[in-house]
Amino acid sequence: xxxxxxxxxxxxxxxxxxxxxxxxxxxxxxxxxxxxxxxxxxxxxxxxxxxxxxxxxxxxxxxxxxxxxxxxxxxxxxxxxxxxxxxxxxxxxxxxxxxxxxxxxxxxxxxxxxxxxxxxxxxxxxxxxxxxxxxxxxxxxxxxxxxxxxxxxxxxxxxxxxxxxxxxxxxxxxxxxxxxxxxxxxxxxxxxxxxxxxxxxxxxxxxxxxxxxxxxxxxxxxxxxxxxxxxxxxxxxxxxxxxxxxxxxxxxxxxxxxxx
Amino acid sequence: xxxxxxxxxxxxxxxxxxxxxxxxxxxxxxxxxxxxxxxxxxxxxxxxxxxxxxxxxxxxxxxxxxxxxxxxxxxxxxxxxxxxxxxxxxxxxxxxxxxxxxxxxxxxxxxxxxxxxxxxxxxxxxxxxxxxxxxxxxxxxxxxxxxxxxxxxxxxxxxxxxxxxxxxxxxxxxxxxxxxxxxxxxxxxxxxxxxxxxxxxxxxxxxxxxxxxxxxxxxxxxxxxxxxxxxxxxxxxxxxxxxxxxxxxxxxxxxxxxxxxxxxxxxxxxxxxxxxxxxxxxxxxxxxxxxxxxxxxxxxxxxxxxxxxxxxxxxxxxxxxxxxxx
Numbered sequence: 001x002x003x004x005x006x007x008x009x010x011x012x013x014x015x016x017x018x019x020x021x022x023x024x025x026x027x028x029x030x031x032x033x034x035x036x037x038x039x040x041x042x043x044x045x046x047x048x049x050x051x052x053x054x055x056x057x058x059x060x061x062x063x064x065x066x067x068x069x070x071x072x073x074x075x076x077x078x079x080x081x082x083x084x085x086x087x088x089x090x091x092x093x094x095x096x097x098x099x100x101x102x103x104x105x106x107x108x109x110x111x112x113x114x115x116x117x118x119x120x121x122x123x124x125x126x127x128x129x130x131x132x133x134x135x136x137x138x139x140x141x142x143x144x145x146x147x148x149x150x151x152x153x154x155x156x157x158x159x160x161x162x163x164x165x166x167x168x169x170x171x172x173x174x175x176x177x178x179x180x181x182x183x184x185x186x187x188x189x190x191x192x193x194x195x196x197x198x199x200x201x202x203x204x205x206x207x208x209x210x211x212x213x214x215x216x217x218x219x220x221x222x223x224x225x226x227x228x229x230x231x232x233x234x235x236x237x238x239x240x241x242x243x244x245x246x247x248x249x250x251x252x253x254x255x256x257x258x259x260x
Numbered sequence: 261x262x263x264x265x266x267x268x269x270x271x272x273x274x275x276x277x278x279x280x281x282x283x284x285x286x287x288x289x290x291x292x293x294x295x296x297x298x299x300x301x302x303x304x305x306x307x308x309x310x311x312x313x314x315x316x317x318x319x320x321x322x323x324x325x326x327x328x329x330x331x332x333x334x335x336x337x338x339x340x341x342x343x344x345x346x347x348x349x350x351x352x353x354x355x356x357x358x359x360x361x362x363x364x365x366x367x368x369x370x371x372x373x374x375x376x377x378x379x380x381x382x383x384x385x386x387x388x389x390x391x392x393x394x395x396x397x398x399x400x401x402x403x404x405x406x407x408x409x410x411x412x413x414x415x416x417x418x419x420x421x422x423x424x425x426x427x428x429x430x431x432x433x434x435x436x437x438x439x440x441x442x443x444x445x446x447x448x449x450x451x452x453x454x455x456x457x458x459x460x461x462x463x464x465x466x467x468x469x470x471x472x473x474x475x476x477x478x479x480x481x482x483x484x485x486x487x488x489x490x491x492x493x494x495x496x497x498x499x500x501x502x503x504x505x506x507x508x509x510x511x512x513x514x515x516x517x518x519x520x521x522x523x524x525x526x527x528x529x530x531x532x533x534x535x536x537x538x539x540x541x542x543x544x545x546x547x548x549x550x551x552x553x554x555x556x557x558x559x560x561x562x563x564x565x566x567x568x569x570x571x572x573x574x575x576x577x578x579x580x581x582x583x584x585x586x
Contacts, residue, residue, distance in 0.1 A: 095366050
């Protein structure tokens with residue numbers, strides 16, 4: 001794992017250097033992404049103050065959910081979700097051959113080569129919003145922060161599952177760029193507290209598709225609102241990671257490369 | 261010593277066909293015609309350590325598929341491959357650290373960064389120690405004359421310059437076998453020469469076994485000691501390149517002082533006119549299977565005096581064309 005992390009950091013530095021080869025475009029992209037990602041929290045701000053808000057949630061608590069979501073999403077996107085895009089591009093051209101030629105775990109190597117320098121802006125934006133929201137919330141405990149971070153890591157696991165399944169889908173069907181829109185839907189659902197959903201959906205998003213783990217549950221854990229749902233979602237994430245890894249590795253066996 | 265042993269290697273692809281036009285495109289959304297394409301029909305061959313083996317075949321013959329299976333990229337449907345004790349697709353991670361590959365149409369370099377950055381990334385991937393890395397790099401820079409180009413962004417390099425850097429990428433970790441798929445494709449004659457010299461040198465100095473596919477028969481003639489010809493998924497020739505060249509056929513260009521009697525020439529047994537260059541000069545293909553060459557020439561002369569005579573082996577391209585047609 002240490003060796004992989006070393007390689008990942010090396011690759012990250014190279015990918016950033018690659019993007020910086022076109023400095024103007026890189027900075028504009030960073031700023032544009034930062035502004036675009038702020039639209040979500042801004043929307044929540046408008047909804048919160050122009051409606052009855054979210055029952056049982058203060059504004060800063062709701063903002064905390066947005067911050068966590070952006071942090072989890074940003075981290076996932078820059079660190080590994082690039083495999084979806086990369087699957088599309090490399091599979092069409094048969095360039096996955098090069099990944100398979102490296103004496104490393106195929107998935108880890110593919111993740112290394114799929115680092116997305118632009119999405120760092122999302123992550124930084126998320127951290128800033130989270131920190132700002134935290135500074136306005138009272139009664140935070142160390143245990144609460146620990147639980148929040150643990151659930152955020154599982155939230156990253158949720159995106160990992162989606163990335164693996166989407167990449168497998170691309171391996172199977174070649175060229176499925178639209179898969180990103182599915183991820184946007186997850187984000188849209190995970191943005192709001194469980195209380196606003198009908199019970200059946202609430203259960204679905206806690207167990208089979210545990211979307212609440214990407215933001216709502218970590219925020220709840222920090223605020224001391226622990227529930228058995230968090231355990232269900234955590235177990236589900238671990239199981240789903242295991243299943244999606246199996247699917248991904250089984251799918252790459254079908255890799256057929258491209259003609260010469 | 262045998263370094264590669266391949267037995268009954270088979271691989272099939274399923275492709276989907278559809279007819280022409282919009283309606284067919286819509287139809288294919290719901291129902292597709294499946295076509296199974298047998299890329300490899302159960303091939304057997306072996307390669308000795310230090311060999312330079314040319315893998316030849318027309319487009320779609322199965323040579324790239326074979327190469328990809330041998331380099332651990334593809335899984336075969338059945339068959340056995342033993343390369344230095346490894347089965348490529350089963351022991352991929354360990355196995356690929358002992359091989360190198362240059363695929364002419366797929367780059368290992370980073371388009372926007374200098375090749376030197378890619379070399380250092382390769383060092384990290386293969387966990388090459390600093391001293392060995394510097395020693396190898398220095399050697400390859402000298403051999404491939406790339407000192408001035410490795411610090412320039414890859415996108416600014418010519419195809420020949422890029423290809424030389426691809427070879428460094430493939431050789432930095434000192435592989436025992438190197439797979440080359442069309443390594444000289446699109447290169448000019450000078451760049452081809454540099455690459456060929458490099459292949460020859462690494463083969464001689466480091467005893468690297470080289471497996472090369474190329475449509476450029478000069479690559480094969482200049483480099484290989486063994487040739488495997490594959491056609492429609494089967495091996496149709498597997499022997500030393502000398503045997504491929506040794507043919508009972510000879511090409512003779514003959515020049516006379518007098519006009520040639522083409523009617524009589526056409527009637528001669530075992531003699532075929534390839535090209536009439538002028539009234540006095542003609543290129544012939546003769547078969548020395550049943551008759552000695554001097555006797556054939558005597559018949560061709562028909563008592564006339566010869567001004568000039570040139571006897572050659574048929575070009576390898578003709579030999580291979582004949583094998584493809586079988």
